[in-house]
Amino acid sequence: MKVTILYNTFEGYEAYPGAEIEAAADAAKPRRGTKKKKKRKTDIEAITDALRDLGHEPTTLPIDGRPQTLTKLARSSADLYFNLVESYAGDDTMEMHFAAFLDLVGKRYTGAGPQGSYLAMDKAVAKKIIHYHGLDTPYSVVVNKGRVEHAQDIRFPVIVKPAAEDASKGIDASSVVESIKDLFERIAYVHEEFDSPALLEEYIEGREIYAAILGNEKPEALPLVELDLSRLPDGMPRIAGYEVKFDVTTEAYKKTKSAPARDLDEELVTRIQETALTAFRVLKLRDYGRLDLRVTKDGRVYVIEANPNPWLDPTAEFAMAAKESGRSYVDVIGAIVELAMRR
Helix, strand or coil: CEEEEEEECCCCCCCCCCHHHHHHHHHHCCCCCCCCCCCCCCHHHHHHHHHHHCCCEEEEEEECCCHHHHHHHHHCCCCEEEECCCCECCEHHHHHHHHHHHHHCCCCECCCCHHHHHHHHCHHHHHHHHHHCCCECCCEEEEECCEECCCCCCCCCEEEEECCCCCCCCCCHHHEECCHHHHHHHHHHHHHHHCCCEEEEECCCCEEEEEEEECCCCCEECCCEEEECCCCCCCCCCCCCHHHHCCCCCHHHHCCEEEECCCCCHHHHHHHHHHHHHHHHHCCCCCEEEEEEEECCCCCEEEEEEECCCCCCCCCHHHHHHHHCCCCHHHHHHHHHHHHHHC
C-alpha cells in the first residue's frame, strides 16, 4: 500500500520540540577527539522505517505553506496519508483547516479530523465539553484583550497559558502566579507573545499522568505513563513547562523523566483510564490520542488537556505506553494505519 507521510516544514520549524536548543548546546560543547554524536532519528524517519517493515511503500511530502504544495497534495494518489501536520505556515491554529482540506479533496488520513483538532486546540471550549460530561477539569476563565469571559471564581495559585497552543508553548515556571500583579503581567505576556487569548486555570497540585488511547469504535486505554516532577528544583512549580519537557540545557529537564506510572492502585488506574476514554470520545478524537491529567493525593482525577495527534517519536510517551502494553513501535504504526483504513 502506498502511504505518504505529511509533515510540517517552514522557516524556523524544528524537526522535534527543543531541536534548536539541543543543536546549540551540542555546538557549544568542547570537542574531545573526532567521534561524532550519533544523529537522532526523527519521528518521520522512524515512521518511514516502520511502514517499510510492514510492507508498505512510504513516501514523504513536506507541507510548507505554499498553495503549490496543496495543489500537489490534491493531485497525489496515495492509498493513505499519515498526517503529522500540526500547523500551516507556522500557524498552529491552522491544524484543523489542514485536516479539513484533506477531507475536501477526498484523502484518507490518520488521526483527528477537523472537529477533533479544533476541540483539542481550543482549550477553553474543550474544558466546557469535558465538564458537561461529568469529568473534573480545573476551573478556568479566558481573558482576551479587553474582555473577560465569566467563569466560576478561582483561587491562587493560578496557571496562565495560551488558550490555543500545544507542545507546552507559553508554559514555564513563570506561568504559575500567586498575586494580582503577577497575574496581569503574565496575561500581557501571553497576549503580546502569542497573539492569543490567555487561559487562566486553577493550579492543581498532583501527579502528571499521560493516558494514551488507541482505537475508534472500541478505543483502548494503554498503560499509564507519568512525568515525574518530584525532583524539580526547590521553589519551582510542579508543571510540565517547556523547560521541563524540551530544553535540554536546563536543570529542570535533567531532573525529570517520563516512565510507566507505578504505585497506583488498580481502582485508581481504572478511573484514570475511564476518564481518558470518555474525554477521547467527547472531544471527537480518533485513531490515537493522549490525554494529560493530574491526580491529586486524595485520588481526584482532573483532565488538563487533550492531544489529538501526539508525538510519535519512538522515545515519547505514546510509544512508551504502547511498549508497556506489549506492542513494538512497528506494531503501533501498523495499528494506526489499520484504524485509519477501516474508517
